[in-house]
Amino acid sequence: MRTDRGRGRRGWLAAALLSVAVAATHGAWAAEEAGGSPEAAANPEVPARFGADWQSWHAANDVSDIPSVQRGARNFVSYCLGCHSLKYERWSRLGEDLGVPPRLLQQDLLPPGDKPAQYILTSMPAADAEAWFGKTPPDLTLMARARGQDYLYQFLKTFYVDPARQTGANNLRLPTTAMPHVLSELEGLKRAVYKEANSGAEGGQAIHQQVFDHFEQIAPGRLSAAEYDGFVRDTVNFLDYVSEPTQTARRALGVWVVLFLLVFTWLAWLVKREYWKDVH
Numbered sequence: 001m002r003t004d005r006g007r008g009r010r011g012w013l014a015a016a017l018l019s020v021a022v023a024a025t026h027g028a029w030a031a032e033e034a035g036g037s038p039e040a041a042a043n044p045e046v047p048a049r050f051g052a053d054w055q056s057w058h059a060a061n062d063v064s065d066i067p068s069v070q071r072g073a074r075n076f077v078s079y080c081l082g083c084h085s086l087k088y089e090r091w092s093r094l095g096e097d098l099g100v101p102p103r104l105l106q107q108d109l110l111p112p113g114d115k116p117a118q119y120i121l122t123s124m125p126a127a128d129a130e131a132w133f134g135k136t137p138p139d140l141t142l143m144a145r146a147r148g149q150d151y152l153y154q155f156l157k158t159f160y161v162d163p164a165r166q167t168g169a170n171n172l173r174l175p176t177t178a179m180p181h182v183l184s185e186l187e188g189l190k191r192a193v194y195k196e197a198n199s200g201a202e203g204g205q206a207i208h209q210q211v212f213d214h215f216e217q218i219a220p221g222r223l224s225a226a227e228y229d230g231f232v233r234d235t236v237n238f239l240d241y242v243s244e245p246t247q248t249a250r251r252a253l254g255v256w257v258v259l260f261l262l263v264f265t266w267l268a269w270l271v272k273r274e275y276w277k278d279v280h
Contacts, residue, residue, distance in 0.1 A: 051215035059153035061237040072238025083137040086120035144243040188221030
Protein backbone atom coordinates (compact mmCIF):
# COMPACT_ATOMS: atom_id res chain seq x y z
CA MET A 1 0.00 0.00 0.00
CA ARG A 2 1.23 3.50 -0.74
CA THR A 3 1.64 5.84 2.19
CA ASP A 4 0.51 9.44 2.28
CA ARG A 5 4.11 10.46 2.69
CA GLY A 6 5.05 8.59 -0.49
CA ARG A 7 2.21 10.26 -2.36
CA GLY A 8 3.30 13.65 -1.12
CA ARG A 9 6.88 13.12 -2.26
CA ARG A 10 5.79 11.91 -5.68
CA GLY A 11 3.32 14.77 -6.05
CA TRP A 12 5.93 17.31 -5.01
CA LEU A 13 8.40 15.81 -7.48
CA ALA A 14 5.88 15.98 -10.32
CA ALA A 15 5.13 19.61 -9.54
CA ALA A 16 8.83 20.45 -9.42
CA LEU A 17 9.50 18.76 -12.77
CA LEU A 18 6.56 20.59 -14.29
CA SER A 19 7.85 23.94 -13.03
CA VAL A 20 11.33 23.27 -14.43
CA ALA A 21 9.89 22.27 -17.83
CA VAL A 22 7.75 25.41 -18.03
CA ALA A 23 10.61 27.64 -16.98
CA ALA A 24 12.94 26.10 -19.56
CA THR A 25 10.35 26.47 -22.29
CA HIS A 26 9.62 30.13 -21.55
CA GLY A 27 13.30 30.88 -21.09
CA ALA A 28 14.24 29.46 -24.47
CA TRP A 29 11.45 31.40 -26.14
CA ALA A 30 12.46 34.64 -24.44
CA ALA A 31 16.10 34.15 -25.44
CA GLU A 32 15.09 33.70 -29.06
CA GLU A 33 12.88 36.78 -29.03
CA ALA A 34 15.77 38.74 -27.57
CA GLY A 35 17.89 38.01 -30.61
CA GLY A 36 19.06 34.41 -30.25
CA SER A 37 19.59 32.50 -33.47
CA PRO A 38 17.39 29.40 -33.87
CA GLU A 39 19.84 27.97 -36.39
CA ALA A 40 22.67 28.09 -33.86
CA ALA A 41 20.70 26.04 -31.34
CA ALA A 42 19.05 23.70 -33.81
CA ASN A 43 19.81 20.02 -33.95
CA PRO A 44 21.82 19.54 -37.16
CA GLU A 45 20.11 16.18 -37.74
CA VAL A 46 16.65 17.77 -37.96
CA PRO A 47 15.55 18.47 -41.57
CA ALA A 48 14.93 22.08 -42.55
CA ARG A 49 11.17 21.53 -42.97
CA PHE A 50 10.77 18.96 -40.23
CA GLY A 51 7.15 18.12 -39.42
CA ALA A 52 5.57 19.39 -42.63
CA ASP A 53 4.21 15.88 -43.25
CA TRP A 54 3.47 14.99 -39.62
CA GLN A 55 -0.01 13.65 -40.41
CA SER A 56 1.56 10.87 -42.49
CA TRP A 57 3.92 9.67 -39.73
CA HIS A 58 3.49 6.03 -38.72
CA ALA A 59 4.64 4.32 -35.54
CA ALA A 60 5.58 1.08 -37.35
CA ASN A 61 5.88 -0.64 -33.99
CA ASP A 62 6.18 -4.38 -33.36
CA VAL A 63 4.97 -5.80 -30.03
CA SER A 64 6.87 -9.03 -30.69
CA ASP A 65 10.11 -7.05 -30.34
CA ILE A 66 10.57 -7.76 -26.61
CA PRO A 67 13.72 -5.61 -26.13
CA SER A 68 11.81 -2.64 -27.56
CA VAL A 69 8.84 -3.27 -25.27
CA GLN A 70 11.23 -3.58 -22.31
CA ARG A 71 12.76 -0.21 -23.14
CA GLY A 72 9.25 1.21 -23.49
CA ALA A 73 8.38 -0.06 -20.00
CA ARG A 74 11.46 1.71 -18.65
CA ASN A 75 10.44 4.91 -20.47
CA PHE A 76 6.90 4.74 -19.10
CA VAL A 77 8.04 4.27 -15.51
CA SER A 78 10.58 7.08 -15.82
CA TYR A 79 8.46 9.71 -17.57
CA CYS A 80 4.76 8.73 -17.52
CA LEU A 81 3.95 6.90 -14.30
CA GLY A 82 4.15 10.10 -12.28
CA CYS A 83 0.81 11.15 -13.82
CA HIS A 84 -0.68 8.18 -15.71
CA SER A 85 -1.83 4.74 -14.56
CA LEU A 86 -2.20 1.35 -16.24
CA LYS A 87 -5.04 0.18 -14.05
CA TYR A 88 -5.67 -3.08 -15.94
CA GLU A 89 -2.06 -4.30 -15.90
CA ARG A 90 -0.25 -5.86 -12.95
CA TRP A 91 3.47 -5.52 -12.33
CA SER A 92 3.78 -9.31 -12.11
CA ARG A 93 2.10 -9.78 -15.51
CA LEU A 94 4.40 -7.19 -17.04
CA GLY A 95 7.47 -8.91 -15.64
CA GLU A 96 6.30 -12.34 -16.82
CA ASP A 97 5.44 -11.22 -20.36
CA LEU A 98 8.60 -9.16 -20.85
CA GLY A 99 10.97 -11.62 -19.23
CA VAL A 100 12.00 -9.28 -16.42
CA PRO A 101 13.34 -11.25 -13.40
CA PRO A 102 11.53 -10.50 -10.11
CA ARG A 103 14.69 -8.99 -8.61
CA LEU A 104 15.12 -6.53 -11.49
CA LEU A 105 11.38 -5.81 -11.55
CA GLN A 106 11.49 -4.85 -7.88
CA GLN A 107 14.75 -2.96 -8.20
CA ASP A 108 14.28 -1.02 -11.44
CA LEU A 109 10.56 -0.68 -12.14
CA LEU A 110 8.39 -0.96 -9.04
CA PRO A 111 7.84 2.30 -7.10
CA PRO A 112 8.81 2.18 -3.41
CA GLY A 113 6.19 0.30 -1.42
CA ASP A 114 4.50 -1.36 -4.41
CA LYS A 115 4.13 -5.15 -4.64
CA PRO A 116 4.34 -7.23 -7.85
CA ALA A 117 0.70 -8.31 -7.49
CA GLN A 118 -0.54 -4.71 -7.53
CA TYR A 119 -1.87 -2.90 -10.55
CA ILE A 120 0.32 -0.21 -12.15
CA LEU A 121 -1.11 2.94 -10.59
CA THR A 122 0.23 6.46 -10.35
CA SER A 123 0.84 7.94 -6.94
CA MET A 124 -0.42 11.38 -7.98
CA PRO A 125 -3.71 12.20 -6.22
CA ALA A 126 -6.49 12.96 -8.70
CA ALA A 127 -7.37 16.20 -6.89
CA ASP A 128 -3.81 17.49 -7.22
CA ALA A 129 -3.64 16.51 -10.88
CA GLU A 130 -6.86 18.36 -11.63
CA ALA A 131 -5.62 21.43 -9.77
CA TRP A 132 -2.30 21.48 -11.64
CA PHE A 133 -3.42 20.51 -15.14
CA GLY A 134 -7.12 21.37 -15.16
CA LYS A 135 -8.13 17.71 -15.57
CA THR A 136 -7.12 14.29 -14.32
CA PRO A 137 -4.56 12.60 -16.62
CA PRO A 138 -6.22 9.65 -18.37
CA ASP A 139 -5.43 6.01 -17.74
CA LEU A 140 -3.30 4.72 -20.62
CA THR A 141 -4.03 1.00 -20.48
CA LEU A 142 -6.34 1.02 -23.51
CA MET A 143 -5.17 4.25 -25.13
CA ALA A 144 -3.43 2.44 -28.00
CA ARG A 145 -6.65 0.52 -28.73
CA ALA A 146 -8.83 3.62 -28.49
CA ARG A 147 -6.68 6.07 -30.46
CA GLY A 148 -4.26 3.90 -32.41
CA GLN A 149 -0.49 3.60 -32.41
CA ASP A 150 0.01 6.29 -35.05
CA TYR A 151 -1.96 8.77 -32.94
CA LEU A 152 0.29 8.20 -29.93
CA TYR A 153 3.43 8.42 -32.06
CA GLN A 154 2.33 11.68 -33.68
CA PHE A 155 1.22 13.09 -30.31
CA LEU A 156 4.62 12.54 -28.69
CA LYS A 157 6.44 14.03 -31.70
CA THR A 158 4.39 17.19 -32.31
CA PHE A 159 4.81 19.21 -29.11
CA TYR A 160 5.99 22.76 -29.67
CA VAL A 161 6.64 25.89 -27.64
CA ASP A 162 3.58 28.04 -27.02
CA PRO A 163 3.97 30.85 -24.44
CA ALA A 164 0.20 31.41 -24.46
CA ARG A 165 -0.38 28.05 -22.81
CA GLN A 166 -0.10 27.59 -19.05
CA THR A 167 2.34 24.70 -19.51
CA GLY A 168 4.38 26.59 -22.10
CA ALA A 169 3.70 23.96 -24.77
CA ASN A 170 1.05 22.95 -27.28
CA ASN A 171 0.51 20.00 -29.59
CA LEU A 172 -0.53 19.58 -33.22
CA ARG A 173 -2.14 16.16 -32.75
CA LEU A 174 -4.15 17.32 -29.72
CA PRO A 175 -4.39 21.14 -29.73
CA THR A 176 -4.68 22.89 -26.35
CA THR A 177 -3.67 19.70 -24.56
CA ALA A 178 -3.33 20.02 -20.79
CA MET A 179 -0.26 17.80 -20.82
CA PRO A 180 3.13 19.57 -20.56
CA HIS A 181 5.98 18.49 -22.83
CA VAL A 182 7.57 16.18 -20.27
CA LEU A 183 10.05 14.87 -22.86
CA SER A 184 11.43 18.29 -23.78
CA GLU A 185 14.74 17.55 -22.06
CA LEU A 186 15.18 14.62 -24.44
CA GLU A 187 13.80 16.09 -27.67
CA GLY A 188 14.71 19.72 -27.14
CA LEU A 189 12.49 22.71 -27.88
CA LYS A 190 10.91 23.56 -31.21
CA ARG A 191 8.38 26.09 -32.37
CA ALA A 192 5.66 25.82 -34.97
CA VAL A 193 6.06 27.96 -38.08
CA TYR A 194 2.82 28.98 -39.76
CA LYS A 195 2.12 30.44 -43.18
CA GLU A 196 -0.72 32.51 -44.60
CA ALA A 197 -3.30 30.61 -46.62
CA ASN A 198 -6.28 31.95 -48.51
CA SER A 199 -9.51 30.08 -49.00
CA GLY A 200 -12.57 31.11 -50.97
CA ALA A 201 -15.92 31.88 -49.37
CA GLU A 202 -19.43 32.77 -50.43
CA GLY A 203 -19.60 36.18 -52.00
CA GLY A 204 -16.14 35.88 -53.54
CA GLN A 205 -14.34 37.11 -50.43
CA ALA A 206 -11.06 35.43 -49.50
CA ILE A 207 -10.53 34.18 -45.96
CA HIS A 208 -7.02 34.51 -44.55
CA GLN A 209 -5.92 31.90 -42.04
CA GLN A 210 -2.75 30.60 -40.44
CA VAL A 211 -1.78 27.09 -41.56
CA PHE A 212 0.99 25.03 -40.02
CA ASP A 213 4.04 24.78 -42.28
CA HIS A 214 6.89 23.13 -40.34
CA PHE A 215 8.77 22.95 -37.05
CA GLU A 216 11.87 24.97 -36.25
CA GLN A 217 14.28 23.69 -33.62
CA ILE A 218 15.23 26.38 -31.10
CA ALA A 219 17.08 24.34 -28.48
CA PRO A 220 18.66 20.87 -28.63
CA GLY A 221 17.78 18.01 -26.33
CA ARG A 222 19.87 15.27 -24.76
CA LEU A 223 18.98 12.88 -27.58
CA SER A 224 19.59 13.18 -31.29
CA ALA A 225 16.63 13.18 -33.64
CA ALA A 226 17.11 9.47 -34.42
CA GLU A 227 17.52 8.55 -30.74
CA TYR A 228 14.39 10.44 -29.73
CA ASP A 229 12.45 8.79 -32.54
CA GLY A 230 13.55 5.40 -31.19
CA PHE A 231 12.57 6.47 -27.67
CA VAL A 232 9.05 7.36 -28.84
CA ARG A 233 8.65 4.16 -30.87
CA ASP A 234 9.67 2.04 -27.88
CA THR A 235 7.19 3.87 -25.66
CA VAL A 236 4.37 3.44 -28.18
CA ASN A 237 5.35 -0.21 -28.54
CA PHE A 238 4.96 -0.69 -24.80
CA LEU A 239 1.55 1.03 -24.74
CA ASP A 240 0.48 -1.16 -27.66
CA TYR A 241 1.51 -4.26 -25.68
CA VAL A 242 -0.34 -3.06 -22.55
CA SER A 243 -3.54 -2.52 -24.54
CA GLU A 244 -3.62 -6.25 -25.35
CA PRO A 245 -0.89 -8.31 -23.65
CA THR A 246 -1.92 -11.52 -25.45
CA GLN A 247 -1.94 -10.15 -28.98
CA THR A 248 1.34 -11.83 -30.00
CA ALA A 249 0.07 -15.23 -28.83
CA ARG A 250 -3.30 -14.55 -30.46
CA ARG A 251 -1.70 -13.86 -33.83
CA ALA A 252 0.54 -16.91 -33.59
CA LEU A 253 -2.46 -19.10 -32.69
CA GLY A 254 -4.47 -17.56 -35.52
CA VAL A 255 -2.09 -19.05 -38.09
CA TRP A 256 -2.72 -22.56 -36.75
CA VAL A 257 -6.47 -21.95 -36.64
CA VAL A 258 -6.50 -20.95 -40.30
CA LEU A 259 -4.42 -24.01 -41.23
CA PHE A 260 -6.82 -26.25 -39.29
CA LEU A 261 -9.81 -24.75 -41.09
CA LEU A 262 -8.13 -25.33 -44.46
CA VAL A 263 -7.41 -28.98 -43.64
CA PHE A 264 -10.92 -29.44 -42.22
CA THR A 265 -12.41 -27.94 -45.38
CA TRP A 266 -10.41 -30.38 -47.51
CA LEU A 267 -11.58 -33.34 -45.39
CA ALA A 268 -15.18 -32.15 -45.56
CA TRP A 269 -14.91 -31.93 -49.34
CA LEU A 270 -13.61 -35.53 -49.47
CA VAL A 271 -16.51 -36.74 -47.33
CA LYS A 272 -19.00 -34.84 -49.48
CA ARG A 273 -17.57 -36.36 -52.66
CA GLU A 274 -17.77 -39.86 -51.18
CA TYR A 275 -21.42 -39.48 -50.16
CA TRP A 276 -22.50 -37.95 -53.46
CA LYS A 277 -20.48 -40.09 -55.88
CA ASP A 278 -23.49 -42.26 -56.86
CA VAL A 279 -25.86 -39.32 -57.29
CA HIS A 280 -26.30 -38.37 -60.93
